[in-house]
Amino acid sequence: MEISLYDAAVKISQAGRLVLTAHIHPDGDCLGSMLALYSCLRRTGKEVTMLLDDAVPAMYQFLPGYDEIRRPVTFYDGVELLVVLDASDEERIGRVKEVVKAPILNIDHHISNTKFADYWYVDSQAAATGEIVFELLKMLNLPVDAVVACCLFTAIATDCGFFRYANTTATTLRYAAELVEKGAQPHIISENLETKPLDSIVALTKALDTLELHHDGRIAAITVDTYADGAENTEGFINYPRNIEGVELAVMFKVIDEETVRVSFRSRKTDVSKLALLFGGGGHARAAGCTIRGSLTVVKDKVFQAAIRALQE
Ligand code: 5GP
Ligand code: MN
Ligand code: MN
Incomplete structure (x- = not known):
């Protein structure tokens, strides 16, 4: 009630x-x-x-x-x-x-x-x-x-x-x-x-190396392998893809283990809470997230397809 x-x-x-x-x-x-x-x-x-x-x-x-x-x-x-x-x-x-x-x-x-x-x-x-x-x-x-x-x-x-x-x-x-x-x-x-442990900054340099752009540069994504690198603090990482000129939708994939990926979404206009809800997550219009079971390759595929559809709506 x-x-x-x-x-x-x-x-x-x-x-x-x-x-x-x-x-x-x-x-x-x-x-x-x-x-x-x-x-x-x-x-x-x-x-x-x-x-x-x-x-x-x-x-x-x-x-x-x-x-x-x-x-x-x-x-x-x-x-x-x-x-x-x-x-x-x-x-x-x-x-x-x-x-x-x-x-x-x-x-x-x-x-x-x-x-x-x-x-x-x-x-x-x-x-x-x-x-x-x-x-x-x-x-x-x-x-x-x-x-x-x-x-x-x-x-x-x-x-x-x-x-x-x-x-x-x-x-x-x-x-x-x-x-x-x-x-x-x-x-x-x-x-x-703001104060972060060294491994978090090292993880950031690795994450920036994974930057990928899709859909004419309107989608930007980075990947953090917390499973391999053990870095816990990834706060603010998603702001890097989010701040790129021309990017409408930013995604961060956080590998938790071989079968689990946490996904964060940020956007300028698109309602990403709806996008996250498609995968059982939720959030706000411009910041949302979800956890998806599956390998990184499979998860990325699903997320990019859904993200492109969301941008086309
Ligand atoms: P972040 O990307 O910083 O983890 O989360 C962004 C926003 O989405 C936050 O407001 C958070 O509460 C929401 N969010 C993130 N992950 C989930 C999730 O798995 N389920 C739901 N319901 N909301 C989430
Ligand atoms: Mn919260
Ligand atoms: Mn809150």
Whole structure:
């Protein structure tokens, strides 16, 4: 059932025992949103647990409270509400749905949201789930301190490319300003996110070598072999093909193992969330992704065919 943000706030305030979760392949938005809500709710005396069916990538391990995030390995009894943040379908929360049996409240901003939850509030105009969580905290009258401000600023800034992408609105910038007033430090957050291990930069040089152009230069793709190279941090790699003059659709293939490829899409006009949905993924109009089973050759073939069709529409 679709509910208002006010009703979502009521549900949260009425629950004494909550589990918060976010999507697998976590990013700054889902982690920052979950950590901000956790930090605020815990201070109210509620019993709150954060569960995530994935590891927290090293680049986000500066976020306060990240080490309190648990993996879903044992059953959680007596949970009154499972709050799912920034995830647009049930598969995105992995095994959390198996260890928590409670009504699901989904707070999200993906246009591709499948409305899988018992209650959902989806604002596809919001640049990040972090914007919605900020509104929610205000509604709940929960004070935002420097720790929470750091988490929310990270959530918002990472999902809008530090206020450069098309989803950046006046509201996004206003919220960011408020969070700075509350103690978020953009230069420290940015430095934490930008600092990469050497293997990530080495992986970038290899990835750039794989650049291929299709469909008269309107599609550009790069391939990262995380399986062979072990580089975990590929954040921002896709911006290189995306920024090439004349490119309408950028693709990054990330080889996970011999049978699994993660695919990221970026575009200037084409709705890539629809393209990702064809392969069981999802996302936003200009940034989306999916995971496809199959060898790299087979996956590339399928993706390029679908991408060319999407451009022709
Ligand atoms: P990225 O390419 O940075 O991994 O993801 C871009 C956008 O697409 C993000 O908003 C992310 O949430 C969404 N996305 C990426 N992969 C998937 C997926 O497998 N399923 C769904 N539903 N969304 C995805
Ligand atoms: Mn996300
Ligand atoms: Mn998001």
